[in-house]
Amino acid sequence: MGRIEDKPSRRAFLGAGATMLVAGLTAGCEPGSAQPGRDAPAASAAVSPTGPHQAGITLPREAQPNLLVVVADVDDGAAVGPLLAELGEAVRTLAAGTDARLLGLPPGDLTVTIGVGPRLVRRADPSLPGTADLPQFSRERIDPRARGGDLMVQICAGDAVVPPIVAAALLGQAGDRLRERWRQSGRRGSTNPVNEGLTAPRNVFGFIDGIVGPHTTAQQQRDLWLTGPAPVAGGTIAVLRRMELDLPRFAALPVAAQEAVFGRRRDTGTPLSGGTIASDPDLGAKTPDGRYLVPADAHLRRAHSTAVGVGLMLRRSYTIDEPAPGLLFISFQNDIRTFTNTLTRMDNGDALLSFTTTTAGASFLVLPGFDERHPLGATLFR
Template identity: 35%
Template sequence: MDEPDTTVDPDAATATTATTAAATTAAPAAPTTPTAPTAPTTGVSRRTLLGSAGAGLALGATGGALAADAAATHRNTGSAVPAGSAAPTLGTAATPFHGPHQAGILQPQQARALLAAFDLADGAGRDGLRTLMRTWSATAALLAEGKPAGEHENQIALDAGPCALTVTFGFGPSLFDRTGLADRRPAALTPLPDFPGDALDRSRGDGDLWVQIGADDALVAFHALRVLQRQAAGLASLRWQMSGFHRTPGATARPMTGRNLMGQVDGTNNPKPTDPDFTARVFAAGPECPDWLTGGTYAVVRRIRMLLDNWESLPTDRQERVIGRRKSDGAPLSGGSESTPVALDAVNPDGTFAIPADAHVRVAAPAANGGAAMLRRGFSYHDGLLPDGSPDAGLLFVAYQADPARGFVPVQRKLSRGDGLSRFLRHEASGLYAVPPGAPQGGYVGQALLDG
């Protein structure tokens, strides 16, 4: 888990997500591709279909469908809902699938997330992968508008709107050998090194294909994954799956930085999309980047279990010294408010550093890591209890960056060796994926690689 000051806050992506806000009231038309799933109901929303399914069902869904989300506007644009205006309902928020970057990267975290990896079937090859990505992209575009999936539609989310659904696809290092594309694998797509303290379960990491699904409704997220899994039959099989959650839009009276399961404000003072070096830090480009990935990015995925029983046994002031910030409001121990820059040279009256030597914010400070930065879009998880009775809970860490060798890797090396917080964390799964740029209307994710 990285100090927020080294990462990019997607909740602050006001300039980049303006198109998302416009889509909350008018979703674009579904793309047409040669292999797009089709069904008689294509173009009809799931909610409209419900009306013909029976009045009893419609009445049963009314309460959830009409739950007003007063934070929906600032969720998508960073601005408050104007006084006296009608806030959009939670389910109506929509994020277009097509665009220069894949959806699910620059948008704020949704309330629910599913992360999954697939392995390509033996013999599927490049042609099979092309077929799969065409189908998946067409399906994701339909679901992002709140429309039925077409092929393999199961009606799980029939009574819901789009609920800010996003589907993001990535390619693992192993995919290129399995499709005869080893010569087009990016040099930066090298499996992550082992870090001190790692306790990785290899069966829950890596994979040929990676999928990130986010939505503000759990059924909408599950529906998307289930449809994609069935559409992959014969071409790819599920390798692992993880479920996460984030604060639900509108849960706080005003927009606030979220908290993790340790109770810490997580995401303070992150770089913003308006910063001049934002694009260079997040999106791949340059002579070392293959043409098909230009405008894409790399996703590091880590399952980080928090030792919550140990953490919660510490008094609050000890927790704050481990992090370097006040727990109540996220302000640095060097003084000020949440947004005040951390003063690493500040001292207490007794001459000791206000920010301890092994505090998370000090060890992970950008100045101590060559300015390394990542766009972080993580989700909390809780999967019950372990055999010893401790909670299996923590963070599904997802970080997007232009080059993991200059972003995640050096920061994690330093954290694993000198961060006081590492005593309360266990890194249990890991993966690195090349995330292609977004697909244009009528195209599919990865087309420049697979058709080139």
């Protein structure tokens, strides 16, 4: 269905290398059992890059503390299928620790997640999910080079040295077939318990982030993974947004005012309507004098999936220092409207947005999983 017919690659596939490390986890980012002051790479559990979904999205459920995202364009003369297949094979050898380009470092809990942008998806089949570019929203100051792109490479690891080394290996593999647009590194803080088996970190504003999402298998089947058409089944849609944050102005607010912006308690993460951190907020709850406990312009209310009328999105936020203090926001969902409808509603009265300026944005079809016999991208590109 709608594949791009590319010319055969002039580059041979990388060798399959040694047998993959066996991991009890199927995908995702996790800091493993490393403790402060110990050798994090050696202590981190290996994560298999193969399976029905790419690693770096759901499991392990707790994302690694270090991330590097690279957004690039594919040269018009490049054969997309062979390029993706080579990158996937390189991911396998890097995750296995058998690739000399690791420079002797153990990969630890390395995960790499690769997505293709709307231009390439439209070339493959304009009827597929992932063909829509992100619309423009308010409070954006995005240079043309930082809007959109053909390829997303998300690299997560417990060891902060690993992501840039892996990025150099993958970009070297691609050679002149890729032109880098922008890259962003980020980190996550310590995590807080939310529910049994689920934790979430604090964001740069000091609030627990990523509490709500498609965390159960049923929720992920409904709201996260694409179930069809066949070429994209097992994939998902990723949205990237890099934001500068007005930290001094937010920090100057009294704690109660900060909590009113988010709609949650800063210390515990519980909704202002009461309950526990995992409780669904009671958006109709009011004070005796008729005021909403969760204010009308609170982020929790404006972005609530039921209020917006969309599914859940799996959200990840990483603190950044460059080019300015802020965060890199990443969401995964099986319908781009989950994000666009939510942000449209936030544009119309979310108190949190007044502290943000978006400086980069893009959406990508995260390709289905792959293995030794089924190369990355083979369902879409030849």
